[in-house]
Amino acid sequence: MSAYRVASALAPTDLKLAGNEGIGPDPALLQELVAEGTEVLRCYPSNTALQRAIARWLELDPEQVLLTAGGDEGLDRICRWALRQGGHAILPWPGFEMTRRYLDLTTAEVERVAWTEHRLPIEAMLAAVRPETRLVVVTSPNNPTGGTATAEDLQRLREAAPQAVLLVDLAYAEFAKADLTAAALSLPRTIVVRTFSKAWGLAGCRVGYLLGQPEDIAALAAVGGPYPVAGPSLALAQKRLAEGQATMRAAVAATRLRRDQLFAQLQVLGWKPRPSEANFVCCEPPDPLEARDRLAGMGIAVRAWPDQQGLQSLLRIGCPTDDAGQQRLLRALRIVAQPEALLFDMDGVLADVSQSYRRCVIETARSYGVQVDTETIQAAKERGGLNNDWVLTQALLAEQGIERSLEEVTQRFEEIYQGSPEAPGLRRTESLIGGAETRARLQRLAARFPLAIVTGRPRADALRFLREEQIADAFRCVVALEDAPNKPQPDPLLRARDELGVERAWMIGDTVDDITAARAAGCLPIGFRAPAEALLRAGAACVLNCLSEVEARLT
Structure with missing residues (x-):
């Protein structure tokens, strides 16, 4: 295991x-803990006060209440106690994972009964009962499905398996239409599990409790430690129970x-x-x-x-x-x-710039006597904040002690990228990733969704690439360098969404800045082709390798 x-x-x-944490208490509750002083930390805790408070609230005898370290520890105690000599246990499934784990730690045979509908599969559970059945589990409402049992279900199970312990996990009882606590406690050999973690909003305190007949509760107390709940948690739970019932009901x-x-x-x-x-x-x-x-x-x-x-x-x-x-x-x-539009970064998603922009960074740095390789460039991109290759080049130079103005670096970069009649620029090495297949795929996507380009390129460069690759007609708008603050700011994505007249969009990009901008703009961030882990840790929903995978996720 x-x-x-x-x-x-x-x-x-x-x-x-x-x-599934609940609505938390008023922050003022923590001041009550301060008022307890350091004795609540120095001394071993006493369960008595909270045990009695729970008993008064539920109109029970204090000997019917056992505090546990969350409901989980209570489940563990019940499984070890009821199945201490093995036997057979019945577990509706799917159900709470920790109950299944505690059962697996015993020597009992655990029979799972399929729970596929909202109502407890009572007939199948009754059919599973054997003479050697020692534990029957009922979780209502069920975790993870939200299904429920009824008081009649508990009665029928009790009658069918009188020799077994009936475990009734009511961790979510406050949210249900009917609270089965009283019905369960009217039955012999029945243990109820409750908690302060959900409706009471104290999951971090780890305070649960078991309810049952005094002799059963005494036996369960013997199969665990004497101080299951820490003193600060006891104090907070007691105060919450005393003063927070109205707020709990409102939260529910x-x-x-x-x-x-x-x-x-x-x-x-x-x-x-x-x-x-x-x-x-x-x-x-x-x-x-x-x-x-x-x-x-x-x-x-x-x-x-x-x-x-x-x-x-x-x-x-x-x-x-x-x-x-x-x-x-x-x-x-x-x-x-249900996305309404798709936004595309250009470089690295549609345009292969491995021999243009990336090469320009290397050549511009070399012109200042600085050696830069593609790994260095990629590492800088993964750190974020360097989506603009002019700014990236300036930053890489500064790391080597070469301080130059952005205007100067940009001019030298553009001379290499744009070229001249005598020396063709590196921009001419660019091509559409995927070629004709991508061109056709973009047309199919454009027939279903409005598409936009959101790029850090100057507008003239972006439009030229779209025209040369014959994909300009697939995009309803282009948001470029001049139109808004650059990514990772959300502004260019927000502008694209506004120009398209939509509220729900996916953003496909290959840099950390693309992902950061998408999340800030409330768009679904889809990573593309770059090292996957960096984009996922930046917040990408997934990282895809080609546009066919984008199209597949839209079916």
């Missing part, structure tokens, strides 16, 4: 929707509304969302891994399971915790799934 790891995209993200109501909006958006996109009663929506896009990476390109982290059996077709999207995040998510979904 390998360690738990979330498979994530390389692109950096700042809107974290992969972990807001989350339910955002969940419904998200579900509706996914339906429009054809991503096959599943009904959910949690704080996330699970869906089945055409390619979940690609969908995850595209959203990462927009700075949004969601969850896919490329290596998990039974989960490869799923994508789980957590609900944002505020309205700004919600609008950003809904807009990003439309951009990644």
Whole structure:
């Protein structure tokens, strides 16, 4: 067994929707921790106060409550306790990955029952019960699908397997239409798992709790450490429970509304969302891994399971915790799934400039007595901020102690690039990458989407290349050096989008600056041909090698 790891995209993200964290508490809660003083750090913690507070809230005896290090530790305790002598366990699947991992660490035979619809597969679970069944797992709402069980389901399972422990994981209960806690606790040999991580917004504190009959809770206390939750976490959770119930309920109501909006958006996109009663929506896009990476390109982290059996077709999207995040998510979904336009960088994407611009950098530097190679140029491009080759050349000279004005460097560069009647310039070495095939592909794309060029070239050079390569008619607009601040600023992409009259666009570029500009402009950044890792770490959704791959992703 390998360690738990979330498979994530390389692109950096700042809107974290992969972990289902809830809306956080008021920052003033941290001041309460300061008021506790250093004794909360110095002393071993006591669970008693929070245990009693939870019992009062749920109208239980304190001996029916056991605090754990998040719901995860509670699941671990239950699996080890119920299956300490092996036996047989029933696990609806897909389900929570950590439950599956804890079960696999026991000697029990684990039987997975397919959970494909919203409702718990109760008939299949009942059919799976054997005399040696020692544990039956029910997660409601289910993670990662959002499906649910009913009180009747629990009753039927309890009657069918009276010898087994019934594990009822209610980590997302606050978001559901019905809270099954009371129904579960009315049944013998039934343990409920709850948490402060989701609706209460304290995932970082790692505070969970188990509920059950006193004799079962006492047995579970014996199979773990005496201090499962740190003192600061206990203090924060107790204060949150005492003063935060109204804000928690308001946060749950807001989350339910955002969940419904998200579900509706996914339906429009054809991503096959599943009904959910949690704080996330699970869906089945055409390619979940690609969908995850595209959203990462927009700075949004969601969850896919490329290596998990039974989960490869799923994508789980957590609900944002505020309205700004919600609008950003809904807009990003439309951009990644339904682009209205395509924006192309020119050099390195359409124009082969390996023997023109790159060579001009080398020759201009050589004219000042500085040796530069293509690897040095590529490394500088990958650092970002040097999209303009005149500026790049000046910077490479400065690194070697040669300080020259940009005007002087530009003039010498242009003499080499443009040439003269006596000495043809290096610009004449340029050609259309892919030749006739690219020309035809651009025409097909132009028939479906408005296309634009967004380049750091002077306008005259850009238009000349388009004319000479017979692709000018494929592009409705050209945004060049003179038209806006250069990439990595978003301005040229925003201008292109405005000129095309669209809101949703993909940007195809081969430099870090292209990717940075695309993300800042709210366009999907598609890397092209350059060393993939640098572009992915800069924020590209993917890195493609030819225009046919772009076209394939638009089908």
